[in-house]
Amino acid sequence: MSRPGSAPTRHFDADTIRRGALACLPLLPSTMIFGAVLGVLATQRGLSLGELLFMSLTVFAGSAQFVSVDLWRETIPAATIIVATAVINLRYVLIGASLRPVFRGRPLWVKICGMHMVADENWAVTMTQENLANPGFLLGGGIFLGIVWATGNTIGYLLGGGIPDPNVYALDFAFTAVFAALTVGMWKGRVDLLPWLAAAIGSLIGHYTLPGTWSILAGAGAGVVVAALTWRKDMDDTAPEPEIAADTFGAPEGTYSTEAGK
C-alpha cells in the first residue's frame, strides 16, 4: 500500500459489501412480507408492477411508500404524495448527518453513490459496527434489503392477496425488535444517558400529541438539545481521529455479533 494517511484504494470492496448484506439477514422475513403487503396494496390502487418496483428502488423508504401507495388514485394527487413523503422521510436528514463517520475522508462521489440505499435498518446495523468507516458495509445492507423488498413487492403484486397477516407471526414487531436491540450496541457510556432519556421522553410526548412520524423528530430533537446542553469541554473526544481504516483485516466482526447466528 501507499504512505500512511493516504486514501485507501477501494471505497466499496466486495468483501465489505458481502458482510454488510449478511448483517441484514435477520431482517429478511419481515422485509419480504411487508414488501408483499405493499404489492397487494398497489394492485388495489392501480399502480403497475413496473411503477411499484421503480418506486421501491428509487425512493427506497418503506413507511413513506405505504402512505404514498395508499394515497394513490387514478388521478394521482402528486403534490400531496410528495409532501407526505418529505414529512415522513425528514428523519433521513438526521440519519444522513449521523453517517458522517462512515464517509469521513471519502470523496464526494462515494457519498453520492453511498447515500441512496440508506434505509433505517441497514443504517442502524452499520452504526453499531466496531469499525464505522465502511461505506461498503452500508451499501451491502442497502442492496440486500432493496432486493428483498422488491422481491416481496413482486410476490405480493402477482398473488394479489392471500399474504399471511404479518401481525400474527409478530413480523411487524421485527422492526421494533431490531432497533431496540441495536440501541444496546450504540451505548458509549454515561454521556449517552441524559440525551437518550430525553429522546425517549420526547418521542413519547410526540407519540401522544403529534400525528404520524413526527414523534421521531420530537425525540431526536430532544436528544440533540440535551446532548448540546450537557456537553463540557473536558468531554471532548480523547480518541484520535480515526483515519479511514483499511478494511483488509476483516474488521472485528462478531464483537456484537450483528451477523445472524454467528
Added chain:
Amino acid sequence: MMSFPDLTTFSTASVLTILGMAIVTYGMRLGGLLMADRLPQHGRWAHVLERLPGAVLISVWIPSALSAGSIGVAGAAATVITMALARNLFAAMAVGMILVGVGRYFIANS
C-alpha cells in the same frame, strides 16, 4: 382501475410523482450528510452528532413498542435485556418476537 395484472404500464404522471418522491428523499439523505460534513470535527457539535444515532433509534422504536400495547412493551424490554446479556442480534430479535407472537396468541384466545 386498470386491468390486472398490469405489469409494464408507466404513465407519465406516475413516473413524475415517483421521481418527485425519490428526489425529495435522496436530497434529504445526501443533504444531511453534507451538512454534517460542514460541522466542526471537535467540540460541542461533534459531541451532539455522536449522540444523534442513538437518539434517532430510540425515537423510532419506543413509540412503536408502545403502539403494540403492553405485550409490545414487554417484547421490547425482553429484546433489550437479551441483547445486553448475549450481544447477539438474532437471539435478541427472536426472544422479542416469540414473546410478542405467543402473547398475542394467548390474548386472542382468552
